[in-house]
Amino acid sequence: MSRTWLYADPHFYHEGVCRFTRQDGSALRPWNDADSMSEDMIAWYNQLIHPEDRVYILGDVAMNRKALDRSLPRLMGRKVLVKGNHDIDKLSYYSQYFDDIRSCVVKRGFILTHIPIHPESLSRWVVNVHGHLHANHVRLATGEPDVRYQCVSVEHTNFRPILLDTVLEKCGLSNKKT
Numbered sequence: 001m002s003r004t005w006l007y008a009d010p011h012f013y014h015e016g017v018c019r020f021t022r023q024d025g026s027a028l029r030p031w032n033d034a035d036s037m038s039e040d041m042i043a044w045y046n047q048l049i050h051p052e053d054r055v056y057i058l059g060d061v062a063m064n065r066k067a068l069d070r071s072l073p074r075l076m077g078r079k080v081l082v083k084g085n086h087d088i089d090k091l092s093y094y095s096q097y098f099d100d101i102r103s104c105v106v107k108r109g110f111i112l113t114h115i116p117i118h119p120e121s122l123s124r125w126v127v128n129v130h131g132h133l134h135a136n137h138v139r140l141a142t143g144e145p146d147v148r149y150q151c152v153s154v155e156h157t158n159f160r161p162i163l164l165d166t167v168l169e170k171c172g173l174s175n176k177k178t
Helices: 015-019 034-048 065-074 119-124 164-170
Strands: 004-007 054-057 078-082 100-102 105-107 110-112 127-130 149-151
Touching (some): 015 034
Parallel strands (some): 004 054, 078 100, 127 149
Antiparallel strands (some): 105 110
16 A cells, blocks of 8 residues: 655755754754765665655755766655755756656645745645755744644654654644545
């Protein structure tokens, strides 16, 4: 039986992401180099994903074609790209690796995006599942995380894909009719 997964912001083979820090100054990712990071993340991805599984990759796959070519052919599953701000190549280049390419994916009760949508646009959906923020959250004016937004950047998912059903259950939604 096929499953549906989410994965965002892997930044395969991106040296810079290994130097990024959190607001408290700690490392955003626990690797010193992009090769080790990418190899670990590809292995963990493939431990979970089966060839028939669908994976929505919510952007920022890799920073250049060389990194795309090193990583994407090795990833299992039927992949759908929701383009991120760093996915800057022409669609024709990505189409060799993805079954579909979207700016967003709209389902019953939720929307999948790379960058979180504006709160005034969220009224049509219960939740926005997104990437882009890495270890951060969309927050309310009180400073508390806004539960209408679910960030699935790899920093939130232990650097592995997460089941769509797991995210929807956390939000009180069911994936039965999506």
